[in-house]
Amino acid sequence: MPTYAYTCTACGHSFDIHQSFADDALTVCPECSGRLRKIFSTVGVTFKGSGFYRTDSRSGSSSSVSTPAAKPAAKPASTSTSTGAA
Numbered sequence: 001m002p003t004y005a006y007t008c009t010a011c012g013h014s015f016d017i018h019q020s021f022a023d024d025a026l027t028v029c030p031e032c033s034g035r036l037r038k039i040f041s042t043v044g045v046t047f048k049g050s051g052f053y054r055t056d057s058r059s060g061s062s063s064s065v066s067t068p069a070a071k072p073a074a075k076p077a078s079t080s081t082s083t084g085a086a
C-alpha cells in the first residue's frame with residue numbers, strides 16, 4: 001500500500017498516510033480543515049538517490065586507502081609499466 005504525503009496550504013501541517021489506489025485523495029486538513037496539497041512520494045526518490053551516492057563514495061574512499069591500484073588512476077600521466085615493475 002503506497003504512502004501519500006500531504007501538506008496543508010493553510011497551516012502548513014504535513015503528514016503521511018497509507019492509502020490504496022482506490023481511496024480518494026484527502027482534501028481537508030485534519031488540523032484546521034484547510035485545503036490540503038498532495039505530494040507525490042518525493043521522499044522515497046530522494047532517499048534512494050542519496051543512498052546510492054553515499055555507498056558509492058564510501059566504497060571508493062575506503063578502497064583507495066587499502067588498495068594501491070586506485071592511486072595510478074588519479075595520476076594524469078601514469079605508465080602501464082609501473083604495474084609490472086616491482
Ligand SMILES: [Zn+2]
Binds near residue numbers: 008010011013034
Ligand atoms: Zn491545516
